[in-house]
Amino acid sequence: MALPQRQTDIGPPKFDKFLPPVIKENYGQWKYHEELSGGTMVHVAESGAKIWTVRCASPRLLSTETIREISDLADEFCGGYLRFTTRHNVEFLVSDESRLQPLVDKLTTMKYMIGGIGDRVSNIVHTQGWVHCHSACTDASGLVKAIMDDLADYFTHKVLPNKVRLAVACCVNMCGAVHCSDIAVVAVHRKVPKIDHANVTKMCEIPTTVGSCPTSAIRPNPKDKTITINEEKCMYCGNCFTVCPPIDIHDPEEDGVAIVVGGKVGSLRTDPKFSKLAIPFFYNEPPRWPKVVDAIRNILETYEKHAKKHERVGEWVERIGWERFFSLTGIEFTFQHIDDFTFMRDTMRTSAAFKY
Amino acid sequence: MEQEAIQELIYAYSEKMSGKKKLKEKDIIKKISADAELDKDVVKKALRAMIDVGKLMYSYGGGASSVEIPTEEYLREKGMIK
């Protein structure tokens, strides 16, 4: 069968084709919103018009079968209108209030997980992992599934001091916002990569490979048209592997994940913050990474118990001090927690006032 | 200069650098426009026309893109050769 004529550089369809009439009519004229439950809210326009949203978790990896199922639900309850969020949730956009409860009932019967709105845990932003990435040293989707199964109540109804944003990145390239999340998991290597010199010569640009190293651990070896790695300088980031595949950073027995906490992206009350290291390492324990799941629950529950209303994780820790964070959570403080990469001068304490 | 002549220069340079340095579009445009005293946009247009018909192709490695002479596999897949 002949193919249709291709078009280039047309860009995406314009979004207004996909807006429900109530949004088109009240575009930019929203007045306020109210949370109706952990996963439902209503937005009210200046005109008095309303739109109801039902938010459900998705695993991000969706089959076309499930997308069709979601589409059928949108047809039945929302005039066919829906959207996705930046955190991989599905949002059903209900224009007719009488369809709201029937939709919630049907989604509940079909075991959709409704929630993620307000001062709760929302869906976890995450990366491709072993499912489809060359550089992954853990499986992001599996970790997300295990963590969210455990924290399901915090997604659907339990209220926290403020919203808590989680992320999982399957390597330090961090194709998710791990570096600025309340609690996040990032996969790390712990050993110097193994070099397949013959293939380095064949496949890699030496200057690019040398330039890829943040700690200047890689030096050219012009005689053999390859590179050498200074093992004392290597911090196992794996960027050399990205530009030169024969430098194999993977080591299944020594790869694993770290947990970082206290980051945020919004400017509310305090500036956006980077996440900081809480726990330097857990071994990969597929399929359910029980120690990682327990550690995240411990941090979340400690925050829930001690933070003031409206404090984000990072704001709470800054108020009580990191030394108190470690004592309250019972997390061990190690050499790995002290920055010896680029930020030591900014992160060491320069005051004689601190807690025990 | 005729576009075809510019394209011959581009191809010759790409061939010469093949296996030595991964050329970015900008490297080629800079070199040819300097050597032949041409406007950069003219060279860019000639280069793009080559890419559109598979005389050159975009390549990718380690997160960065470059321009290369197509492999046979690529040309066969695009129906350029049997």
Next chain:
Amino acid sequence: MSGKYKTPMLDELEKGPFPSFITEMKKATKISTTAEDALGQLEKSYQTKRGYWKHGGIVGVLGYGGGVIGRYSSLPDEFPGVAHYHTVRINQPSGFFYTSAALREICDIWDKYGSGMTNMHGSTGDLVLLGTTTDKLEAIFAEYSSRGWDLGSSGSAMRTPSCCVGPGRCEWACIDTLGLTYHLTQHFQDEMHRPAYPYKFKIKTAGCAVDCVAAIARADLSIIGTWKDDIQVDQAEVKAYADMGMNIQAEIAEMCPTECLKYDGGKITIDNKECTRCMHCIAKMTKALRPGKERGATILVGSKAPIVVGSLLSWVIVPFIKAEEPFEEVTELIENIIEWWDDNAKPRERIGELLEVKGMRPFLEAINVPPQPQQVREPRKDPFFFWTAADLEKK
């Protein structure tokens, strides 16, 4: 249904309340036999604790240099269905709005040529189709593009711009995030599809400082909606919050970072010139408080993930710029910013990294933005600074 491989470890991930990606992969086996091999290889990864995908290769559609990411199994003999298993990025509509008809159209084409697996959505924003072979790419592109869907981006290019829901469904949106993102996406089509930059360049647009799209953390160029005049206060609604039991003194006044908001037990007063527009009070009292009416955007530059020398958050470059249709002023600024980076960066150097090497002054001069205290958290600490000949002439 699935059955080619035994997947005892993956089956564990079908239990529990959160929707299971394994169930999704198993559903895809009804669409394509290759999804069986994807499951088989993933089970092997779970058993051996390592991935089996090779680096991206050279695949794409004629004329484009991005939008398709080559993906090959390192175990093609064991899992032949995923020997070639490429990713196709489809440019999402701004704000991720769809209709059921649009989604079915996407699914129909993908079922014909691919694995039946997707990501809704990738981290940059694209709708991601997971798993197809090189020989199908031109057909996939013809089918999608003829129906109005274009490819997204990859490699050293303008990456697919992305934004929050904005004025589509949010009362805090100070700029038209959806319209601006659509405009920028159209404006940079060539730069998205034909990778000619030193490295990737990401643009994200958030309607306010809550930043639901993580623009400040995840975009080389971050656009954040803001305002300049006074916060709009509805005192009747303030009273309603108090009547509902909100402790306005503790939760709002005492948590205001600049202490510019006062509550006298009845009314809220705001010393607006001391307000930093952080959004805390507005986000907590959405019925009573709203952003001002003189609206625009703050432009920040430079954020990225840790590779190579540590993560960066974006830095304030232009504190306030109008961002209204047809978006001319902001587009010109963005073009100037990118031009400076494109002219000065080494291969694989992000704009944040380049700024650390070159310093802010040459950049600000090149884009014609004056130094302003809003750009810094504090002035420099050490007495080392440059003077140019022109500086010395100013007696």
